[in-house]
Amino acid sequence: MDEKIVSMKNIVKEFSGVRVLDNVDFNIYKGKIMALVGENGAGKSTLMKILTGVYLKTSGDIYLEGKEVNFTTTKESQDMGVAIIHQELNLVQDLSISENIFLGREPVGKSGKIKWKQLYDESKQWLDKLGLNESPKELVKNLSVGKQQLIEIAKALSLNAKVIIMDEPTGALTISETEKLFEVVNELRSQGHSIVYISHRLNEIFQICDYVTVLRDGTLVGEKTIDELDEDKIIEMMVGRKLSEQYPRVNTILGHTVLEVKNLSNKFVKDISFELKEGEILGVAGLVGAGRTEMARSIYGVYPLDKGEILMKGKPVVIKSPKDAIKEGIAYVSEDRKSNGIVLGLNIVENVTLASLDQYVGKIGKINKSEEEKSTDSYVKSMSIKAAGTKQLLKFLSGGNQQKVALAKNLNTNPKILILDEPTRGVDVGAKKEIYELINKYKESGMSILMISSEIPEILGISDRVMVMHEGMVTGTLDIKNADQEKIMSLAVGKEVS
Numbered sequence: 001m002d003e004k005i006v007s008m009k010n011i012v013k014e015f016s017g018v019r020v021l022d023n024v025d026f027n028i029y030k031g032k033i034m035a036l037v038g039e040n041g042a043g044k045s046t047l048m049k050i051l052t053g054v055y056l057k058t059s060g061d062i063y064l065e066g067k068e069v070n071f072t073t074t075k076e077s078q079d080m081g082v083a084i085i086h087q088e089l090n091l092v093q094d095l096s097i098s099e100n101i102f103l104g105r106e107p108v109g110k111s112g113k114i115k116w117k118q119l120y121d122e123s124k125q126w127l128d129k130l131g132l133n134e135s136p137k138e139l140v141k142n143l144s145v146g147k148q149q150l151i152e153i154a155k156a157l158s159l160n161a162k163v164i165i166m167d168e169p170t171g172a173l174t175i176s177e178t179e180k181l182f183e184v185v186n187e188l189r190s191q192g193h194s195i196v197y198i199s200h201r202l203n204e205i206f207q208i209c210d211y212v213t214v215l216r217d218g219t220l221v222g223e224k225t226i227d228e229l230d231e232d233k234i235i236e237m238m239v240g241r242k243l244s245e246q247y248p249r250v251n252t253i254l255g256h257t258v259l260e261v262k263n264l265s266n267k268f269v270k271d272i273s274f275e276l277k278e279g280e281i282l283g284v285a286g287l288v289g290a291g292r293t294e295m296a297r298s299i300y301g302v303y304p305l306d307k308g309e310i311l312m313k314g315k316p317v318v319i320k321s322p323k324d325a326i327k328e329g330i331a332y333v334s335e336d337r338k339s340n341g342i343v344l345g346l347n348i349v350e351n352v353t354l355a356s357l358d359q360y361v362g363k364i365g366k367i368n369k370s371e372e373e374k375s376t377d378s379y380v381k382s383m384s385i386k387a388a389g390t391k392q393l394l395k396f397l398s399g400g401n402q403q404k405v406a407l408a409k410n411l412n413t414n415p416k417i418l419i420l421d422e423p424t425r426g427v428d429v430g431a432k433k434e435i436y437e438l439i440n441k442y443k444e445s446g447m448s449i450l451m452i453s454s455e456i457p458e459i460l461g462i463s464d465r466v467m468v469m470h471e472g473m474v475t476g477t478l479d480i481k482n483a484d485q486e487k488i489m490s491l492a493v494g495k496e497v498s
Ligand SMILES: Nc1ncnc2c1ncn2[C@@H]1O[C@H](COP(=O)(O)OP(=O)(O)OP(=O)(O)O)[C@@H](O)[C@H]1O
Pocket: 015, 020, 038, 039, 040, 041, 042, 043, 044, 045, 046, 047, 087, 386, 387, 388, 395, 396, 397, 398, 399, 400, 401, 426, 428
């Protein structure tokens, strides 16, 4: 039997009377990697926030190395060797990498002055370990989201904690960044550190984890060793039923060409051309950094064009801002929730209707609240958005459920063209399928969809065609009948495919 380093017993958590964790037991073993899995809103992040003193538990007991602990701040848990890397980034954008890593615990000399050289040198060691070439003096705001995530990881590593909790660490990482992270995680394990690994990517769990604990709806389903499980078994434990056909495909007869993009060029992309038909899903594959998001944002009017033309139903249109794009019937759901236009301080109804308020204004200029409520309800149901009610503020929703609200908000504008950028990032397997079914429903009604995704199975599963990008250019477009993982990967690294 492996040695327990942490044991959480009968943990209950209520938020204003709503129970989100119900008598959950959770163990962390010494020198092991513990996967913590479950659907969006199952309570994974909340459980780990309780362990690290971010939230206070309603009841239950927590033991660290056999002694009862009750952390009330993250500082307390850190001091006892328990560190957490949160799902949402917590960095100070205007500070440097090393100031962020050592925030609040900068090395100081006798005179009370910060020892900058030591700060930079130590930071550099952690950056090297994670394969980052950036200078420790670089400001965090100049880094990609993926790199910022690695800085969060460096910060947790530098605490030299016995227990490190990683809440969806790889969401924004490239394949090579993820591999680097796994090397580091394996090294930590061999040094005797324990890791809690939260992820919706089941393949990652099979790659690195020793144990799997499954939560469903705030209750413990079970703890298993990895060799007792396979993907189907985990999914069944998570959703309480077998999931058949993860990628429901619908074939529609494609209509007229709605969008034509011709020779689009600017400082991010070069000579991008493609067409999109009514009822078509065009998957956009490529490695992180291939320029897919930049292409989407260029079409959406965020980045100015140096050259090129966009035509809607054969007519050239001028799109100089997202406002122009929305007017033309283009909606864009960003990969980055925080910049997605969802407002954390507003509730679900307010967010869903935010971009489509004019639909709800009645004759005398008053907003029809019950209609707003009705639309919102239908999204909550069709996407299984888990919340205490439609009046719950977005900041209290789990990460995956915020993503669903972002999607609902854009769908509610009734766009002709929907651009989805990593639409299922951070979304659990069950809800992913619900999102695909919803996308299919809109496809059947004639909407045209451009879907950027780093998950090749998802691209292959629901697109009609696949366009692959590499270094800001399109390296190939495949009909779904001829597309496979290997061809897509070859094009993604810039190789030709016959
Ligand atoms: N501060 C809060 N106030 C009210 N409710 C909350 C708060 N934090 C979390 N919840 C609720 O607790 C439940 C569990 O959320 P949690 O974030 O732990 O889920 P999760 O398993 O991490 O999901 P995901 O995979 O989407 O990240 C959700 O229903 C969420 O709305």
